[in-house]
Amino acid sequence: LHETVHALSHLGRDLDGRMWQDFHLPSVEDPLFEPSLLHETIAQYFTYRHLVELRDSALLHAFETVSARSAFPYRAWERLRRIPGEEVRSWFIGIRRGVGSTSPAIVQALADAMRGEDN
Numbered sequence: 001l002h003e004t005v006h007a008l009s010h011l012g013r014d015l016d017g018r019m020w021q022d023f024h025l026p027s028v029e030d031p032l033f034e035p036s037l038l039h040e041t042i043a044q045y046f047t048y049r050h051l052v053e054l055r056d057s058a059l060l061h062a063f064e065t066v067s068a069r070s071a072f073p074y075r076a077w078e079r080l081r082r083i084p085g086e087e088v089r090s091w092f093i094g095i096r097r098g099v100g101s102t103s104p105a106i107v108q109a110l111a112d113a114m115r116g117e118d119n
Helices: 002-011 037-054 057-068 076-080 085-097 104-115
Strands: none
Touching: 002 037, 037 057, 037 076, 037 085
16 A cells, blocks of 8 residues: 555656656665655555555554554654545645645644654
């Protein structure tokens, strides 16, 4: 599920055929490669939302257990946990369109995430 969200954001096209600007797939061969906090937060959040919709408690527990033991970019999604999926989806589409406005809850959650894991 996580990688499917990445595929949609890195390789996907909108119905108008446009590619998403600045969502290109980074080269993992780059020795300075680091996971993108934004991309990993999006991928993890939508993975979580999908697992909630599946109502599979064992799968959700496994996801949360792995997430809790992962590097910070893979845990930042937790700051968005209580924000409705439609609100985050609208924000994500806004990023794609170059529109910066979003809800105060998302702005605060992402600002907290960007400050790092010690907050």
